[in-house]
Amino acid sequence: MHYISTRGQAPALSFEEAVLTGLATDGGLYVPENIPQFSRxxxxxxxxxxxxxxxxEVIKPFVDGEIEDADLKDIIDRSYQTFRHSAVAPLVQLENNLWVMELFHGPTLAFKDFALQFLGNLFDHLxxxxxxxxxxxxxxxxxxxSAAIEGCKRCKNIDIFILHPHNRVSDVQRRQMTSILEPNVHNIALEGNFDDCQNMVKASFADQSFLPEDRQLAAVNSINWARIMAQVVYYFHAALSLGGPHRAVSFSVPTGNFGDIFAGYIAKQMGLPIEQLVIATNANDVLHRCISNNDFSKQPLVHSLSPSMDIMISSNFERLLFDLYNRDGEAIRQLMSDFNNGQASMEETALAKARELFSSYRCDDDRMVEVIAREYDNSDxxxxxHTATGVDAARACRRGTDVPMVCLSTAHPAKFPEAVRKAGYPQDPPLPHHMADLFERKERYTVKDNDLKTIQEFVARNL
Structure with missing residues (x-):
């Protein structure tokens, strides 16, 4: 199995090389040259x-023998031993044929644990x-x-630097990162928004001359293919739990960076019978605007009550565009250049393909709060x-009630007490017992200006 760049100018890599490289040298993202296929x-x-x-079973074809089966099984087993529910990703029914898949039973209470517990163990092995x-x-x-830090904090061959937008994540989210005091862990609070943080990381991958000669950058963001690969698994898990592959299943996915729903697209390409994929966005709705109105343009970022989706540059969307444009790297380079200059739109044939594959929906804060309140009133x-955004999108976009619709529940409500209180919940939802002392733990982080040279000097000084 070889991995190729979405922009067509970087060399093809092996699985191991793609995992350790992250972003391609031409600025593109690595994807498999061929998608593995499974029969019904x-x-x-x-x-x-x-x-x-x-x-x-799902991950093995992407690795294609580069890791021995026994070692791969061990990596996977260790990755999911840390989850606090025996089903790992349990399904809860809200109403007839409408389900939530709880992806928050990992160590940091968010779906990112599925990929990042695996990626940390994979890095350590390689x-x-x-x-x-x-x-x-x-x-x-x-x-x-927090999921990346949790996955990498014990890795003796990794120094990890995580940038978050200063004062733009919830207190729980921040403390989950900044209360990890291992010497190889460094938290940077950037004076900017998430897109500024992401641009800083991309620029650093493009020019790594600030690092010592014996070091290179490795990616934990969803630009790393291994993260997408690990997320594909829970689509198969949900479908099999609900009667697949003998019946189709639909999914509604709250998403900002497009990685989580792109994993669903890959599952469909691999042979899983998925009827419908619904893109659920908040007010930062570039994905919804693109699918519904062919408006693939940058807009000012809005600070919302669902901050994990406060993203205007959806990196993984480029992977889908690569397929929609028949894997034409030159076309993707031009399209992304247009987007970076502030205005872009898709070719009509590509847009038609996207609309065949995806529905989309926008849910702002006021509506999201209503959904939380209504669901709690109706069912406790x-x-x-974020999950409320997905549930609202599912109800608005589903084509019928005969096909099971699964909403990906991406985080525990205790991580977002402000939104829950606004919905009328009488108190901050309690943290699980293993995290009950979170607000008593010591924090360590560094606030930095939104300046690339400043950040890179900080990284180099702390190696």
Whole structure:
């Protein structure tokens, strides 16, 4: 299995090289040269498998023998031992054929744990084998950072630097990152928004001359293919739990950076019978504007009550565009250049393909708060603001009630007490017992100006 860049000018890499490289040298994102295919009979044979065993079956073709089966199984087993529910990703029914899949039972209470517990163990295995050390540099709108730190904090071959937008993540999200005091962990609060953090990381990957000669950057953001690969698994898990592959299943996915729903698209390409994929956005709605009105333009970023989706530059959307444009790297380079200059639109044929694959929806803060309140009143089930966006999108966009619709519940409501209180919940939702002392833990982080040279000097000084 080779991995190629969406912009067509970087060399093809092996799985191991793609994982450790992250962003391609031409600015593109790595994708598999070919998507593995499973027959309906193969998928049906996985019904009833424990989550870790299903993960091995789904992930194995992407690795293509570069890691021994026994080692890959061990990496996967260790990654999901840390989850606090025996089903790993349990399904909860809200109404007839409408379900939420709870993806918040990992160590940091967010869906990012599925990919980043795996990626941390994968990094450790590959780096130990190569006798190599790397610098992990990542940007977070809230959840990726804590999950990445949790996955990498014990890795002796990694120094990790996470940038978050100063005062633009929830207190719980910040403390989950900044209360990890291992010496290889560095939190940077950037005076800017998430897109500024993400641009800083991308610029650093493009020119790594600020690092010592024996170090390179490795990516934990969803630009790293291994993260997408790990997220594909829970689409198979949900579908098999609801009668797949003998019946189709639909999914509604709250998303800002497009990685989580892109994993659903990959699952569909692999043979999973997915009827509908619904893109649920908040007021930062570039994905909805693009699908509904062909408006692929930058707009000012809005600070919302669902901060993990406060993203205007959806990096993983480029991976989809690469397929929509028949894997034409030159066309993607031009399209992304137009977008970076402030205005872009898709060719009509590409837009038509996107609309066949996806529905889209926008849910602002006022509407999201209503959804949380209504669901709690009706069923005593408390949604976090991102999941509420997905539930609202599911109800608005589903084409009928005969196909099960699964909303990805991406975070625990305790991470977002402000939104929950606005919905009328009488108190801050309690943190799980293993995190009950979070607000008593010591914090360590550094506030930095939105300046690339300043950030890169800080990284180099702390290696």
């Amino acid at each position: 009979e193969q998928i049906a044979a996985w019904a009833g498998l424990p989550y870790n065993e299903l993960a091995f 780096l130990e084998k190569r006798g190599q050390k790397v610098v992990v540099m990542g940007a977070t709108s809230g959840d990726t950072g 089930y408390l949604l976090d603001p």
